[in-house]
Amino acid sequence: MDSGRESLVSSAGGLLLRQTLRCCGLDKAMSAALAPWRAPRSVHDPAKVLTDLAIAVALGGDCAADVAVVRAQPELFGPVASDPTVSRLIATLAGDVDAAIAAIRRARAAARQHIWRRQRPLAGAHGGQVIIDLDATLITAHSDKEQAAPTFKYGYGFHPMLAFVDHGADGSGEALAGLLRPGSAGSNNAADHISVLDAALAQLPDHERAQVLVRTDTGGGVKDFLHHITNLGLQYSVGFYGMPPIVEALNRVPRQAWRAALDGDGAPRDGAQVAELTRYLPDTLRGWPAGMRVIARRERPHPGAQLRLTDDNGWRITCFATNTRGWSIPDLEVRHRQRARAEDRIRNLKDTGLTNLPFHGFDQNQIWLEITLLAADLLVWTQVLAFHGQPARLWEPKRLRLRLLAVAGRIITSGRRRFLRLPRGWPWSDLIETGWTALQPT
Structure with a gap:
């Protein structure tokens, strides 16, 4: 066994989730909604922290520490906040939980309107x-x-x-x-x-x-x-x-x-x-x-x-x-x-982070509920945009993760461009490529 191959990535299908997030404008809407909670010298945008958490939950995580799956693959998901930073943000949002939840919901509603229009x-x-x-x-x-x-x-x-x-x-x-x-x-x-x-x-x-x-x-x-x-x-x-x-x-x-x-x-x-x-x-x-x-x-x-x-x-x-x-x-x-x-x-939804509530505080767990709803949105919106009219449109999260999201891949750099290569024998590689094409900006 060799763990030194830096170009290898797991959960390569998570790239579809990230592209869906960009395609519906959720990243920008969330960033604008959570701007009041961003400190002047902060490195990580609160919106990026929450969407990284949502992607981790969509990939199968069930607690905040599972964001490590996303953090370990910066080539796919970019820089990801550390566990202490994630914990501090959850505590900060819980300090004004009603306003924070309202902001998250406004961002989700704006993204949903874009999805339904498309x-x-x-x-x-x-x-x-x-x-x-x-x-x-x-x-x-x-x-x-x-x-x-x-x-x-x-x-x-x-x-x-x-x-x-x-x-x-x-x-x-x-x-x-x-x-x-x-x-x-x-x-x-x-x-x-x-x-x-x-x-x-x-x-x-x-x-x-x-x-x-x-x-x-x-x-x-x-x-x-x-x-x-x-x-x-x-x-x-x-x-x-x-x-x-x-x-x-x-x-x-x-x-x-x-x-x-x-x-x-x-x-x-x-x-x-x-x-x-x-x-x-x-x-x-x-x-x-x-x-x-x-x-x-x-x-x-x-x-x-x-x-x-x-x-x-x-x-x-x-x-x-x-x-x-x-x-x-x-x-x-x-x-x-x-x-x-x-x-x-x-x-x-219980397969997407809601089986357990990971925090002790009730307000923190209210924020976690919103994160699981956001993760569920990402999964469904990916199916709506990428697999319309195909059997994958009906797949439940477990099957979606097993066949599409959990696939490993290799990142290749050529001509100053990066390519993600999937295993040649993976039965659903063509479906992933079809979904990626459908998620490109119109």
Whole structure:
């Protein structure tokens, strides 16, 4: 084994991430946003430090010390700050955490607008509905951290709420916003839902905010949140609790009102039916937004399935509320079930630095959450720009790292120009070259 070859680099595919960062103007936007936190004689721009951290996380890192992977390859990523400098910057930003987070989010929003202008990631190149999924998840704290608390699943840690934009069946999704909360935070907190939704809407380009559908599970089915969505003129599709008025309405629904439910591919699903309950709801159900519709799905539990208290006459009942008009009941129900894609987005985000929160301080961990969101953005934006219409557009972070980002290479200097040579036998070298070409300035 010989470790003395200076021209060899690992994670050569990370060059795609760096080029995406430049292509969308994130480096300049972040530098301008974080200018107030740059000391007069500082060597490293705070924006460069944060984007280096984001690249390290996108490559598979899960703590601030993993920026060493980027620092070890200055030929690819330029000069990188030392660990003490990174630590001091995180502490400095945490000292004014609200202003720092607002600055980071402004830079991300500016870069996202550039990305969407160059290649809209949703179906339809010139507009169409944008779907925002809100969901909360649990992060375990393996040591004592500020504001870590017992969770409803008898764990200990944090309960952040996250917002994603769904790219549909032909794409993945972008992490728009996140709110770090103690583990004891409730799932149906209307104020938290409103805060995250407003932050998510601010991430969208201005012209994309008019046609937005907000999807959540039953945690979002609270009056104040639905009134907020209605006042914004947006649509919603949220889970609805099986409260006693729902049971009363189910008993009033005639048999002929039930229709066959559909699978994701549009085929009828055996043993599953849907019906609208709105006209059968009792008068005691008050205070909800005007125009709200309640739709129920019933399905026979599979053999061996554990029954629930909300099951009715042997049927498993799930309900959701929506204000969408003009769709068939089965199609509305399929659209709501596609909210499960948010679970994939959360899993991918946990594969991109959110499995653990590395700092003791709560404010420092809020900054870390923003870094993981930035890392997730870099991965998805690289796929959107470099691999549009190709299978790699749908790859999850683990596969993207294994096949494209983790490849080794050799830097060759010729004619005062530098070239990165990839292994001749690497199965995805052509795909990397195609992506690099697509990321060049237009």
